[in-house]
Amino acid sequence: MNKLILGRYFPGNSVLHQLDPRAKLMAALYFIGLLFYVENGQGYLYLFIFTLMMMRLSRVALMTYIRGVKPLIWLILFATCLRVLFTGGGTVYFNMGPFIISSFGLLTGIYTFSRFVMIIFVSTIVTLTTKPIDLTDAISFLLHPLKYVKIPVEDFVLMLTIALRFIPNLLDETQKVMDAQRARGTVFGEGNLLQQMKKLVPIILPLFASSLNRAEAMADVMEVKGYQSGKKRSSFRQLSWSRRDSLCLMGMVVLTLGLHVLNEVNVLLLIASIY
Amino acid sequence: MDNPPMLCVDQVTYRYHVTKSHYALSDISFTVNAGEWLAVIGNNGSGKSTLARLIVGLAEPESGSILINGKRLTERTKWQLRQRIGIVLQNPDNQFIGTTVQDDVAFALENLNIDDHEMQERVFRALRLVHMYELREKDPSQLSGGQKQRVAIAGVLALEPDLMIFDEAFVMLDPKSRRELLALLRELQAKLGLTIISITHDRSEAAQADQVIVLKDGVLIDHGPPAVIFEAHPDFTPPFAEQLKRKLIELGGSMPDAYMSEKELVDWLCR
Ligand SMILES: Nc1ncnc2c1ncn2[C@@H]1O[C@H](COP(=O)(O)OP(=O)(O)OP(=O)(O)O)[C@@H](O)[C@H]1O
Ligand SMILES: [Mg+2]
Numbered sequence: 001m002n003k004l005i006l007g008r009y010f011p012g013n014s015v016l017h018q019l020d021p022r023a024k025l026m027a028a029l030y031f032i033g034l035l036f037y038v039e040n041g042q043g044y045l046y047l048f049i050f051t052l053m054m055m056r057l058s059r060v061a062l063m064t065y066i067r068g069v070k071p072l073i074w075l076i077l078f079a080t081c082l083r084v085l086f087t088g089g090g091t092v093y094f095n096m097g098p099f100i101i102s103s104f105g106l107l108t109g110i111y112t113f114s115r116f117v118m119i120i121f122v123s124t125i126v127t128l129t130t131k132p133i134d135l136t137d138a139i140s141f142l143l144h145p146l147k148y149v150k151i152p153v154e155d156f157v158l159m160l161t162i163a164l165r166f167i168p169n170l171l172d173e174t175q176k177v178m179d180a181q182r183a184r185g186t187v188f189g190e191g192n193l194l195q196q197m198k199k200l201v202p203i204i205l206p207l208f209a210s211s212l213n214r215a216e217a218m219a220d221v222m223e224v225k226g227y228q229s230g231k232k233r234s235s236f237r238q239l240s241w242s243r244r245d246s247l248c249l250m251g252m253v254v255l256t257l258g259l260h261v262l263n264e265v266n267v268l269l270l271i272a273s274i275y
Numbered sequence: 276m277d278n279p280p281m282l283c284v285d286q287v288t289y290r291y292h293v294t295k296s297h298y299a300l301s302d303i304s305f306t307v308n309a310g311e312w313l314a315v316i317g318n319n320g321s322g323k324s325t326l327a328r329l330i331v332g333l334a335e336p337e338s339g340s341i342l343i344n345g346k347r348l349t350e351r352t353k354w355q356l357r358q359r360i361g362i363v364l365q366n367p368d369n370q371f372i373g374t375t376v377q378d379d380v381a382f383a384l385e386n387l388n389i390d391d392h393e394m395q396e397r398v399f400r401a402l403r404l405v406h407m408y409e410l411r412e413k414d415p416s417q418l419s420g421g422q423k424q425r426v427a428i429a430g431v432l433a434l435e436p437d438l439m440i441f442d443e444a445f446v447m448l449d450p451k452s453r454r455e456l457l458a459l460l461r462e463l464q465a466k467l468g469l470t471i472i473s474i475t476h477d478r479s480e481a482a483q484a485d486q487v488i489v490l491k492d493g494v495l496i497d498h499g500p501p502a503v504i505f506e507a508h509p510d511f512t513p514p515f516a517e518q519l520k521r522k523l524i525e526l527g528g529s530m531p532d533a534y535m536s537e538k539e540l541v542d543w544l545c546r
Contacts, residue, residue: 133374165374168416217369224331224362225372225430226386228354234388236381236398 009131014059015244016129021138023245027252028126034256035115040266041107043259044114050255051121058129068124069117076116084109132164137239155229162218173210177203279345281309281438281470282330287339289329299325300493302339307486309344309437310468312461314481314501317490323474324365326490327442330472331362343438358387361431363444365474367423368415376418377402377411380429387434401433404459406452421447428456441473445480457483478505 011017016024031047038044055065069076089104127135140157147153178188186199227233289300300322307313315323328334330341332353341348343356361383364370373379380398389397402408405425415423424447431439439460445453457480463469475481487504489497497504 133378161374162372165371165414168414172416214369217364217366218372220328220333221364221370222372222382224333224357224360224364225383226354226357227382228386231386232388233385234390234394236378236385236391236394238391 008127010060010064010128012059012129014057014129016054016058016125018244019129019248020239020241020245021130021134022141022239022241023248024126024130025135025138025142027248028122030252031122031255032119034252034259035118037263038111038115038259039263041111042266043262044111046259046262047118047255048114051118051125054125055121058125060128064128065121065124069120072116072120076113079116080109080113083112133161133237134239136160136164137237141239152229154233158227166214169214170207170211173207174203177206278309279342280306281311281344282307282472283342283345284326284330285340285342287326287329287336287341289325289334289336291325293337298493300329300336303490303493303495304339305488305495305498307470307472309470310464311486312464312471312473312484314484314487315472315474315490316476316481316487316504320492321490322493323490324442325493327362327364327440327472327474330440331357331360359437360440361434361436361438362440363424363427363431363442365442365444367420367427367447370427371415371423375412375414376407376426379415379426380433383430383434397433397435398429401429404432405429405456419447421449421452424448425452435467437468438470438472441471441475443474443476445475445477453477453480481505 035047038047055062084101084105085099087105087108088100088102090107091103092100093103094101130138136157139160140153143151143153143156181199181202182188186202188199189196191199283306285304287300287303288298290296290298303326305313315326317323325334329336330343330348332348332350335350343360346352346356348356371379372382377398380401381394384394384397399408399411402411405428407422407425407429410418410422415426418426424444428441428444431441445456448456460469460471461483464471471484473480473484481487482501482505484501486499487497487501488495489504489508497507499507
């Protein structure tokens with residue numbers, strides 16, 4: 001459990017920590033979109049350097065980010081291999097049935113790989129530097145327009161907040177139930193897959209029961225405290241947008257212009273090389 | 276004296292399962308005037324918490340009626356009437372809605388759509404009163420049972436309702452803070468004409484009340500000023516864990532000062 005970096009918050013006070021969560025979330029989503037607009041190697045390099053700079057700015061050790069990618073590395077390599085094996089073009093090095101290894105395929109593979117890694121890095125930057133509760137506020141803000149099509153955004157956000165608040169409780173309770181089962185002689189992590197899954201049943205059932213009880217009790221509390229779905233309510237937590245948040249979004253515009261130039265330059269070089 | 280009583284419970288009967296003949300409350304009637312303090316005492320399972328749930332409209336009586344400020348509590352009026360009631364339920368664990376201490380205290384105020392400046396002021400003031408201001412950014416997993424109870428009490432204080440209900444809300448507090456908070460409530464009661472209903476096993480807490488009702492197996496068996504009630508019910512006993520603890524201290528053991536639930540006591544003794 002302690003190994004999972006993606007989704008965790010590291011307290012600190014870097015520039016990125018101080019940015020408004022709305023600015024951070026918008027910028028990150030935009031950046032991920034931008035990754036699909038890159039057309040050539042120098043574009044990827046450009047965005048990669050930018051990502052590294054942001055990682056530096058967060059003042060979180062590089063190792064932390066690398067550990068964040070690790071649990072997903074097999075997934076990434078799998079996706080990369082698919083891209084490599086099914087993309088033809090350029091010089092063909094190897095060909096067997098539907099599988100091709102070509103120069104073009106290898107290049108695509110490298111692009112896919114770096115795109116994935118950058119997506120993970122950027123999302124990790126956001127979660128490492130933003131408290132989960134601030135992140136929910138930002139999500140609430142971004143989903144706000146959905147209210148006009150009668151989607152209960154506030155309920156959804158409250159649900160998310162409560163879920164976040166219960167993760168530590170749930171982990172705690174899991175530990176307790178596991179200890180109780182251990183005391184009865186269960187050894188976890190032994191036996192074949194079926195046996196191991198069987199051992200999970202006496203953990204999941206009590207957890208389920210206690211979660212249901214808790215949910216019911218909490219619904220009561222919310223009711224007596226006057227929470228009504230769809231009723232207008234004020235918010236204790238106030239986000240404040242400052243100049244540096246606007247600057248952050250401006251930065252994204254500048255980044256896009258830079259990328260655009262790099263894309264164009266390559267086309268120019270291509271045209272030049274033809275003539 | 277034309278004002279209707281703050282709370283009027285009239286021949287209320289309730290059972291959890293309509294198919295069973297066991298009544299959690301049968302034929303309960305009493306009134307509490309505005310500005311009064313009522314203590315509810317009785318053994319485990321006597322129906323005290325059930326009564327509290329009925330008063331805030333979490334459950335509806337099978338027969339009889341509950342009037343708050345002269346208005347009858349029904350499915351339709353409960354939302355409006357609740358705005359003037361603050362309650363601390365028995366279990367502090369499942370009462371924590373917010374992600375942090377201050378968010379939790381603000382929750383009821385947010386629902387009343389109070390503007391953020393006033394809200395912050397009220398939340399901070401309430402947190403200072405229960406000595407939780409320094410811990411306002413903490414999340415519930417970092418708090419002890421007593422601290423969670425303080426947060427729940429702060430939630431009610433910040434709401435500034437006309438009627439406050441505490442269901443064994445002070446049991447996990449250390450004796451000093453408990454005394455402090457009870458004194459504070461006493462003060463608020465006198466100053467603002469606050470009405471308080473406190474469900475308790477603590478004799479000194481019940482002694483602060485203007486009147487006491489005694490429940491036994493869902494029946495109201497006595498009603499009167501504390502001195503009279505204590506005289507008539509010398510067997511009015513604190514919960515088992517508390518009794519055991521006192522006995523042990525009497526026998527010369529050294530025990531932590533704070534209140535402990537049965538489970539905590541067992542854990543402590545087994546150490
Ligand atoms: N959710 C429930 N479903 C069915 N029966 C219940 C439920 N909650 C309580 N009861 C029953 O109702 C009766 C009164 O319970 P209540 O919780 O009101 O007691 P209490 O006086 O608050 O006790 P304690 O001092 O332990 O808090 C008990 O007999 C109990 O078994
Ligand atoms: Mg109770």
